[in-house]
Amino acid sequence: MRCLALILAAGLIWITTPKLMAETVIAAGTIRGQSLIMASDVATAPGMTPGALSDPADAIGMEAAVNLYAGRPIRPGDLRPPAIIERNAIVTIRYDHGALTIVAEGRAMDRAAAGEALRVMNLSSRSTVIAIAATPGLVTVGP
Structure with missing residues (x-):
């Protein structure tokens, strides 16, 4: 008991x-x-x-x-999540497809955390692309 x-x-x-x-x-x-x-x-x-x-x-x-x-x-x-890309920051745009790598300079149009999509303007062509924030100062586009 x-x-x-x-x-x-x-x-x-x-x-x-x-x-x-x-x-x-x-x-x-x-x-x-x-x-x-x-x-x-x-x-x-x-x-x-x-x-x-x-x-x-x-x-x-x-x-x-x-x-x-x-x-x-x-x-x-x-x-x-904390932003790693600030709006108006100059970033490197990188496109990788197999052995091909293209790098350009761009301006972030939005803030983004790692893995988030943001708009980036290519400073050479003035065209806007949707990119993914990879690391501080680096975004990737493409597949």
């Missing part, structure tokens, strides 16, 4: 512990859109807000997609 009581007590602790430890990630201060989020920019508040982040690690290193205000919960839609 005593073993059953210990098992039940352990089960109750296990069931109630996650509820007691639930936290919501909030902005520690106002964070402007397009700012990189650092550990000092986020805090946790007790309790769970539906749709909000519960782990600060999910926000740290991301970029604010919108302005985030102090004390308000941070939701996944409020964040995006």
